[in-house]
Amino acid sequence: MSAPSGLVVVDKPAGITSHDVVSRVRRLAGTRKVGHAGTLDPMATGVLVVGVERATRLLGHLLLTDKAYGATIRLGASTTTDDAEGEVVATAPADAVTEEAIRAGLAAMVGEIDQVPSAVSAIKVGGKRAYQRVREGEQVTLEARRVRIDAIDVHAVTRVEGFVDVEVSVRCSSGTYIRSIARDLGTGLGVGGHLTALRRTAVGPFGIDVARTLDALAEDFEVLPIAGAARIGFPSYELDETQAAFVRVGRKLPLDLPADGPVAVFAPDGEFLALYERAGRQHGELARPIAVFV
Numbered sequence: 001m002s003a004p005s006g007l008v009v010v011d012k013p014a015g016i017t018s019h020d021v022v023s024r025v026r027r028l029a030g031t032r033k034v035g036h037a038g039t040l041d042p043m044a045t046g047v048l049v050v051g052v053e054r055a056t057r058l059l060g061h062l063l064l065t066d067k068a069y070g071a072t073i074r075l076g077a078s079t080t081t082d083d084a085e086g087e088v089v090a091t092a093p094a095d096a097v098t099e100e101a102i103r104a105g106l107a108a109m110v111g112e113i114d115q116v117p118s119a120v121s122a123i124k125v126g127g128k129r130a131y132q133r134v135r136e137g138e139q140v141t142l143e144a145r146r147v148r149i150d151a152i153d154v155h156a157v158t159r160v161e162g163f164v165d166v167e168v169s170v171r172c173s174s175g176t177y178i179r180s181i182a183r184d185l186g187t188g189l190g191v192g193g194h195l196t197a198l199r200r201t202a203v204g205p206f207g208i209d210v211a212r213t214l215d216a217l218a219e220d221f222e223v224l225p226i227a228g229a230a231r232i233g234f235p236s237y238e239l240d241e242t243q244a245a246f247v248r249v250g251r252k253l254p255l256d257l258p259a260d261g262p263v264a265v266f267a268p269d270g271e272f273l274a275l276y277e278r279a280g281r282q283h284g285e286l287a288r289p290i291a292v293f294v
Helices: 018-029 053-059 099-107 130-135 178-189 214-219 226-233 241-248
Strands: 006-012 034-037 045-052 066-075 077-079 088-091 111-115 145-160 163-173 193-203 236-238 263-266 272-278 287-292
Touching: 006 018, 006 053, 006 214, 006 226, 018 034, 018 045, 018 214, 034 053, 045 053, 053 226, 066 178, 077 178, 077 193, 099 145, 099 163, 099 178, 163 178, 178 193, 226 263, 226 272, 241 272, 241 287
Parallel strands: 045 193, 236 263
Antiparallel strands: 006 045, 034 045, 066 163, 066 193, 077 088, 111 145, 145 163, 263 272, 272 287
């Protein structure tokens, strides 16, 4: 019996890579055809979207550009990795840093900014993840990237033995590094900073409330069926029988789709058939297939 096609929203534990999660899901699902979207660094926990069987083809089309995180920033120390797993390279008393200055420093990062990713990131440098190179003792320098930070909310500011711990939640675009926010906040305040905790709470429409731990999946392995995943991840369009027959062979159709991007189209019985997109009115063809799943 083949593994069901669908998505698994995993609550990744700390200390393992996203690929480690994929390997575990492969064993649980009994198939090699497993992939993930939106890599999480080893230190981070939280939402990792994993596709099984045919749903692996959905991953590249899902609109997972919006992310949400919870994090704790420690001010008063800089580390080699911008997190608590690295070696401390500099310290400075943070007692004099005010909450107003912290909030102002974070507010200055909201919007579209050029951000230098943390060296301890999943970006590949010469075919190897940057965090692997750093942990092997290499010096890694990454170029600044344009990112979008929608909001940084401060939930608590706690003073601990000369340090200041700042609990925040962040909403941002893909490619934003929360470690870099911690590093840059500390640099701007003149005391250094790094992350002590990082948890991704949402990826696109998939939140931590629907994520399951690997232990829970080992006890009861279930996937979100591909039809349900498609309805959550994309606008949908219901076809009649004639249209569905054309979609099954990948034909363009005179459809007025509800959105410009990928739209999930469904047979009258609810079966997910394909992703289509608007193609313009040339020759009367209004929609064309992006990927057919039947």
